[in-house]
Amino acid sequence: MISKERIEKFNPIKDVLDKLLRDEDIKTLQQQLGIQAQNGTSQSREAQLNEIAKSLEA
Helix, strand or coil: CCCHHHHHHCCHHHHHHHHHCCHHHHHHHHHHHCCCCHHHCCCCHHHHHHHHHHHHHC
8 A cells, every 4th residue: 555645745757767867867967957955965865856856847
């Protein structure tokens, strides 16, 4: 059974990117899209993918 939290967090773009991209690819894509890490801190992989997905959806 799929949890309610997982359903609410479901983002097909992020899920596909998670399967396809390596960490190096994520950094390159963030640079190309002009996405900056907030306050110079490193984000979790999930947060990075969410930012990329938001940028691609716009």
